[in-house]
Amino acid sequence: MTQITIAVVSKLLLVTDLDNTLVGDDDALNRLNAWFKEHRQTYDSKLVYATGRSLKSYQRLLTHTSLLEPDGLIASVGTEIYYPGNQLDQAWSNPSSGWDRARIAAIAQQFSQLIPQPETEQRPFKLSFALTPENSLILSELQAQLIAEGMEAEIIYSNDHDLDIVRCKANKGSALTYICSRLGFTAEQTIVCGDSGNDISLFTANTRGIIVGNARKELRQWHQAHLEGDRYLAQAQYAAGIMEGLTYFGIMHQ
Numbered sequence: 001m002t003q004i005t006i007a008v009v010s011k012l013l014l015v016t017d018l019d020n021t022l023v024g025d026d027d028a029l030n031r032l033n034a035w036f037k038e039h040r041q042t043y044d045s046k047l048v049y050a051t052g053r054s055l056k057s058y059q060r061l062l063t064h065t066s067l068l069e070p071d072g073l074i075a076s077v078g079t080e081i082y083y084p085g086n087q088l089d090q091a092w093s094n095p096s097s098g099w100d101r102a103r104i105a106a107i108a109q110q111f112s113q114l115i116p117q118p119e120t121e122q123r124p125f126k127l128s129f130a131l132t133p134e135n136s137l138i139l140s141e142l143q144a145q146l147i148a149e150g151m152e153a154e155i156i157y158s159n160d161h162d163l164d165i166v167r168c169k170a171n172k173g174s175a176l177t178y179i180c181s182r183l184g185f186t187a188e189q190t191i192v193c194g195d196s197g198n199d200i201s202l203f204t205a206n207t208r209g210i211i212v213g214n215a216r217k218e219l220r221q222w223h224q225a226h227l228e229g230d231r232y233l234a235q236a237q238y239a240a241g242i243m244e245g246l247t248y249f250g251i252m253h254q
């Protein structure tokens with residue numbers, strides 16, 4: 001008797017960072033887009049982008065990159081969530097007591113090493129700066145000051161360059177958990193993909209994960225120190241790395 005094995009592929013929530021994860025290799029991006037378009041139709045799968053960019057900066061990216069319309073957009077490092085039609089999730093952006101933006105800005109101003117990013121990237125629950133690796137030693141002092149003043153703020157350093165101060169519990173990972181339940185997906189049905197420091201929280205939400213081959217050292221180091229998760233470190237870069245991971249998890253058959 002011949003035995004036939006059928007891989008069970010079902011409904012999937014694909015959550016991916018944009019810069020240097022999904023975006024970076026146009027040819028691979030187009031191939032992944034074509035595959036997901038079909039998968040979405042067949043299995044009612046959904047797509048969420050999780051980016052450090054503000055909505056404005058995301059819209060700028062759309063002018064020169066062909067991206068599928070997502071079912072949700074986690075923007076500004078998780079501090080904002082949008083649905084189709086640029087509808088902001090108001091409940092997610094509710095103010096919280098430990099977040100005093102003006103106070104946090106005043107604390108940050110004491111550190112001359114922190115160079116403010118453009119206005120579009122300064123958001124109600126996110127302050128962003130450029131910081132060189134040589135100056136990154138100030139981060140522990142900055143953290144200590146925020147704690148001393150009772151600020152519920154998280155510091156996220158990515159790409160050896162970007163320093164975000166975001167509202168506690170509003171990083172990409174907590175936004176992911178929130179949007180999973182809003183869209184009706186379990187952690188088991190979800191796959192996250194990323195390349196840098198602001199993606200680390202995505203990998204802590206008990207979902208399967210794909211780290212693309214071009215990942216930055218802060219994510220690689222974190223991965224090595226936390227090997228317990230169901231995570232795949234791809235060889236291929238950008239969208240090709242995502243496809244390699246989807247193949248590893250038995251979802252895609254290249």
Ligand code: GLC
Pocket residue numbers: 051052053054057077117121128129158162163164198
């Ligand atoms: C994006 C954002 C920037 C942020 C960086 C890292 O580039 O535009 O504000 O600092 O991601 O999270």
Ligand code: MG
Pocket residue numbers: 017018019020021194195196
């Ligand atoms: Mg990235």
